[in-house]
Amino acid sequence: MSRERVLEAALELLDREGAAGLSMRKLGKELGVEAMTLYYYVPNKDAVLDGLVELVLSRVRIEPSGDWRVWMRAFAESIRAELLRHPALMPVVAIRPVATPGALAMVEGAAAALTRAGFTAKEALHVINAVSTFVIGHTLAEAGPDSPRQPDLDLADHPVLARAVADGLGTPEDHRERFELAVAALLSGFAPRTPEEGTPARTRTGRRS
Amino acid sequence: MSRERVLEAALELLDREGAAGLSMRKLGKELGVEAMTLYYYVPNKDAVLDGLVELVLSRVRIEPSGDWRVWMRAFAESIRAELLRHPALMPVVAIRPVATPGALAMVEGAAAALTRAGFTAKEALHVINAVSTFVIGHTLAEAGPDSPRQPDLDLADHPVLARAVADGLGTPEDHRERFELAVAALLSGFAPRTPEEGTPARTRTGRRS
DNA sequence: ACCCTCTCTCTTACGGTGTAAGACAGCAGT
DNA sequence: ACTGCTGTCTTACACCGTAAGAGAGAGGGT
Numbered sequence: 116m117s118r119e120r121v122l123e124a125a126l127e128l129l130d131r132e133g134a135a136g137l138s139m140r141k142l143g144k145e146l147g148v149e150a151m152t153l154y155y156y157v158p159n160k161d162a163v164l165d166g167l168v169e170l171v172l173s174r175v176r177i178e179p180s181g182d183w184r185v186w187m188r189a190f191a192e193s194i195r196a197e198l199l200r201h202p203a204l205m206p207v208v209a210i211r212p213v214a215t216p217g218a219l220a221m222v223e224g225a226a227a228a229l230t231r232a233g234f235t236a237k238e239a240l241h242v243i244n245a246v247s248t249f250v251i252g253h254t255l256a257e258a259g260p261d262s263p264r265q266p267d268l269d270l271a272d273h274p275v276l277a278r279a280v281a282d283g284l285g286t287p288e289d290h291r292e293r294f295e296l297a298v299a300a301l302l303s304g305f306a307p308r309t310p311e312e313g314t315p316a317r318t319r320t321g322r323r324s
Numbered sequence: 325m326s327r328e329r330v331l332e333a334a335l336e337l338l339d340r341e342g343a344a345g346l347s348m349r350k351l352g353k354e355l356g357v358e359a360m361t362l363y364y365y366v367p368n369k370d371a372v373l374d375g376l377v378e379l380v381l382s383r384v385r386i387e388p389s390g391d392w393r394v395w396m397r398a399f400a401e402s403i404r405a406e407l408l409r410h411p412a413l414m415p416v417v418a419i420r421p422v423a424t425p426g427a428l429a430m431v432e433g434a435a436a437a438l439t440r441a442g443f444t445a446k447e448a449l450h451v452i453n454a455v456s457t458f459v460i461g462h463t464l465a466e467a468g469p470d471s472p473r474q475p476d477l478d479l480a481d482h483p484v485l486a487r488a489v490a491d492g493l494g495t496p497e498d499h500r501e502r503f504e505l506a507v508a509a510l511l512s513g514f515a516p517r518t519p520e521e522g523t524p525a526r527t528r529t530g531r532r533s
Numbered sequence: 534a535c536c537c538t539c540t541c542t543c544t545t546a547c548g549g550t551g552t553a554a555g556a557c558a559g560c561a562g563t
Numbered sequence: 564a565c566t567g568c569t570g571t572c573t574t575a576c577a578c579c580g581t582a583a584g585a586g587a588g589a590g591g592g593t
Contacts, residue, residue: 116541139580151581152542160580209418209464219482226484236487244465245506249454252461255418256453273428275435278445297454297510304509325570348551360552361571369551 118156120146122166126201129167134203164207169215171197171204177221179228184302187246190225191298194250202258209255233307242305249301257290327365329355331375335410338376343412373416378424380406380413386430388437393511396455399434400507403459411467418464442516451514458510466499 124145129137139160143150157163174197177190198205222243229239283289333354338346348369352359366372383406386399407414431452438448492498 138578140578149543151544154581155541206415206419210415210468212465212468219485223482223485226488230484235491236484237491237493239484240488240493241502241505244502245458245462245509248461248465249458249506249510250461251464252457252459253454255460256421256457259419259421273432275439275445275448276428276432279435279449282444282446284446284449293450293453296450297458297513300454300513301458301506301510303513304506304511347549349549358572360573363552364570 116146116148116152116156118166121153121156121163122170125163126167126170126204129203130201134206137203165211167201167204168208168211168213169217171201172208172213173215173217175221177225179225183229183232186228187225187242187302188295188298191246191250192295194247195254195294198251198254199258205255205258209251229307233309235308238305238307242302245301245305246298249297253294253297257294325355325357325361325365327375330362330365330372331379334372335376335379335413338412339410343415346412374420376413377417377420377422378426380410381417381422382424382426384430386434388434392438392441395437396434396451396511397504397507400455400459401504403456404463404503407460407463408467414464414467418460438516442518444517447514447516451511454510454514455507458506462503462506466503 121142125137125142128142128145132141139153140150142163143153146153153163157166172194175190176193177186179186198208222240225243226236226239229242230236234242330351334346334351337351337354341350348362349359351372352362355362362372366375381403384399385402386395388395407417431449434452435445435448438451439445443451
């Protein structure tokens with residue numbers, strides 16, 4: 116028994132039963148142990164949740180080399196992928212600012228790479244902040260409980276909405292599509308004051324007035 | 325006594341005591357009434373939370389006329405402003421998809437305006453989705469509990485981070501600044517296939533390679 | 534052999550939660 | 564006067580996080 120085993124079991128329980136199903140007593144039962152025993156390995160439930168967030172987010176991959184827009188996009192997609200693996204964790208992730216050493220190191224690495232691409236330190240963190248908050252917001256909407264459709268009201272006199280739904284809005288592929296579109300849009304809106312290493316402002320969604 | 329009074333009292337209690345302080349019993353006490361009485365006006369606690377989200381979000385203003393990027397930005401800022409008025413509501417907003425008739429009407433209005441600016445119905449909803457999920461994600465990070473600074477680890481060997489903090493990262497003005505920057509970036513990344521009504525792709529952050 | 538200390542698990546208990554079930558008061562209509 | 568509706572209350576249940584401390588077992592020192 117160890118903090119690691121507790122966290123693993125907690126994550127599994129969370130995935131299986133949802134956020135409401137994760138209680139200290141059930142978690143104890145899962146490990147064949149009484150609830151209070153867990154408190155030997157973990158100070159309280161909040162610490163378990165923090166640990167879960169840390170655990171999941173530590174699996175995010177980032178490889179800051181080459182065109183910064185390219186690896187930033189990969190970074191965004193990696194966050195989204197890890198989060199979508201554990202939808203019930205989303206509300207937890209949403210509230211908890213991650214300040215673990217690992218996360219800080221990751222941010223530092225990305226920021227350093229961005230400064231190498233011509234950004235100011237502050238600008239670099241702006242970019243990182245914009246991307247990560249966007250990803251969390253978007254994934255939150257994606258993974259949350261699907262909106263309770265009231266099928267009469269929906270399309271009645273909302274022609275544009277109706278049109279979009281008919282075009283496939285709301286399907287899983289659509290989610291992915293609009294995520295990628297939005298990330299591309301967001302990244303295309305940032306640029307270092309003094310661009311280095313080749314790759315000038317890649318066109319991607321047909322802008323360039 | 326009415327659903328409205330219950331919701332008002334709930335919002336006030338939430339603002340005053342935080343999310344953990346909003347319980348049916350305390351809410352009852354606030355209204356000079358026993359907890360169970362509330363269940364005459366509201367089916368359950370989740371409905372109260374839904375009502376709160378609806379209430380706060382219904383105050384968001386949107387005026388879709390003129391340059392779409394301009395009113396979209398105002399829309400984003402309006403969402404942020406209303407959310408920041410009730411920080412304790414943020415975790416609640418984050419989870420609950422809003423599908424009330426009012427919200428739908430708002431979305432429809434914005435989408436219609438965007439199609440008038442040359443967007444496809446689906447594209448229009450992509451833009452709206454991108455902006456609103458971004459605003460929620462960003463405001464969540466902003467309003468959440470500030471990260472527990474461990475002052476030794478922070479700047480020790482993270483030079484870029486240290487540099488950014490020295491430049492004012494993390495201050496309230498910085499929050500606003502990076503919000504506006506990111507929204508501008510995001511919006512500048514979208515464009516209708518067939519732009520109409522004058523205003524071509526406004527420059528705002530010095531891109532234009 | 535003894536005892537001591539440390540590690541780990543347990544039991545018990547407290548004050549809180551959301552809410553189901555139903556009793557009861559007051560008032561309206563017939 | 565009786566009926567039925569509206570609004571409030573009481574009681575109760577199952578669950579939660581966790582504080583406090585008891586007790587089992589192992590290991591080492593004397």
